[in-house]
Amino acid sequence: MFDAKGNFLASSNCEPNLDDLESRGETAIESNQAYIEPFYDGRKIVDKGIAPSKYHTWDGKKWVISxxxxxxxxxxxxxxxxxxxxxxxxxxxxxxxxxxxxxxxxxxxxxxxxxxxxxxxxxxxxxxxxxxxxxxxxxxxxxxxxxxxxxxxxxxxxxxxxxxxxxxxxxxxxxxxxxxxxxxxxxxxxxxxxxxxxxxxx
Structure with a gap:
C-alpha cells in the first residue's frame, strides 16, 4: 500500500478495503516481487533502493541532494x-x-x-x-x-x-x-x- 505521494506504507496478505484506501488517497498494488524501498510512481512500483546518505531525498525518479x-x-x-x-x-x-x-x-x-x-x-x-x-x-x-x-x-x-x-x-x-x-x-x-x-x- 502506498500513500498519495507514492511512498510505501505497508504490505499485507489480506484483501484491502479499496473504498477505505481511496478515501485516504492511498493505493494498493498487487506484487510478488521483493523490494528494498518500494515507491509507486502512478503507473508501476519502482525500487528506490537505499538512500546514498541521510541528506538525499527521493524526487520521484531518483535520489537527489539539494x-x-x-x-x-x-x-x-x-x-x-x-x-x-x-x-x-x-x-x-x-x-x-x-x-x-x-x-x-x-x-x-x-x-x-x-x-x-x-x-x-x-x-x-x-x-x-x-x-x-x-x-x-x-x-x-x-x-x-x-x-x-x-x-x-x-x-x-x-x-x-x-x-x-x-x-x-x-x-x-x-x-x-x-x-x-x-x-x-x-x-x-x-x-x-x-x-x-x-x-x-x-
Missing part, C-alpha cells in the same frame, strides 16, 4: 574530521616523547606530567638532587634539575608543535572540497608506541 543539504553534509563531514584530528592530536601529546638530550623516551600522559611537576616542586623546596625517574621503557634515569628542565622543554615543544599541527590541518580541511578524503597524517611527533612498532617491523 545545495542546502550538500552544505549541511559538508559541515557535518568537516566536524567529523575535526574531531578525528583532535583525537589524533591528543594521542600524540599523550603518547610519549623522545628527549634527545637524555637519550630516553619519556611518558607524556596526564599522570607523567603531574609527576614531573611534583619533581619540580621537590627541587624548588629542597634544591638539586638526584631523583630516580622511570622512563617509557621502564628503565631508570637519574634526574637532576638540569635534566628535568631539558625534559620539560622537550615535552612542551612537542605539545606546542602538535597543537599547531592540529590547527593547520583543521584550517586546511575547512577548505577541502572532500573533507572525508582529507589526509591529516603528516606533521605529528612520533609516539613511543610508533617507535616500538618501527623496531618490530624493522
Amino acid at each position: 545545495n542546502e543539504q550538500q552544505a549541511v553534509k559538508k559541515a557535518d563531514d568537516i566536524a567529523k574530521v575535526r574531531d578525528a584530528i583532535n583525537a589524533l592530536r591528543d594521542s600524540k601529546i599523550n603518547g610519549g616523547v623522545y628527549v634527545d638530550a637524555v637519550g630516553k623516551w619519556i611518558d607524556t600522559d596526564a599522570t607523567a606530567e603531574r609527576n614531573i611537576l611534583s619533581v619540580k616542586a621537590s627541587y624548588d623546596l629542597f634544591g638539586d638532587m638526584e631523583i630516580a625517574w622511570t622512563c617509557a621503557d621502564n628503565s631508570i634515569l637519574m634526574l637532576t634539575k638540569d635534566k628535568l628542565l631539558l625534559i620539560w622543554q622537550a615535552l612542551m615543544a612537542a605539545k606546542t608543535s602538535n597543537h599547531a599541527n592540529a590547527l593547520r590541518h583543521k584550517a586546511a580541511v575547512e577548505q577541502s572540497n572532500d573533507p572525508l578524503a582529507y589526509d591529516y597524517s603528516d606533521g605529528w611527533s612520533k609516539t613511543y608506541q610508533e617507535f616500538l612498532e618501527g623496531q618490530i617491523n624493522g
Whole structure:
C-alpha cells in the first residue's frame, strides 16, 4: 500500500478495503516481487533502493541532494574530521616523547606530567638532587634539575608543535572540497608506541 505521494506504507496478505484506501488517497498494488524501498510512481512500483546518505531525498525518479543539504553534509563531514584530528592530536601529546638530550623516551600522559611537576616542586623546596625517574621503557634515569628542565622543554615543544599541527590541518580541511578524503597524517611527533612498532617491523 502506498500513500498519495507514492511512498510505501505497508504490505499485507489480506484483501484491502479499496473504498477505505481511496478515501485516504492511498493505493494498493498487487506484487510478488521483493523490494528494498518500494515507491509507486502512478503507473508501476519502482525500487528506490537505499538512500546514498541521510541528506538525499527521493524526487520521484531518483535520489537527489539539494545545495542546502550538500552544505549541511559538508559541515557535518568537516566536524567529523575535526574531531578525528583532535583525537589524533591528543594521542600524540599523550603518547610519549623522545628527549634527545637524555637519550630516553619519556611518558607524556596526564599522570607523567603531574609527576614531573611534583619533581619540580621537590627541587624548588629542597634544591638539586638526584631523583630516580622511570622512563617509557621502564628503565631508570637519574634526574637532576638540569635534566628535568631539558625534559620539560622537550615535552612542551612537542605539545606546542602538535597543537599547531592540529590547527593547520583543521584550517586546511575547512577548505577541502572532500573533507572525508582529507589526509591529516603528516606533521605529528612520533609516539613511543610508533617507535616500538618501527623496531618490530624493522
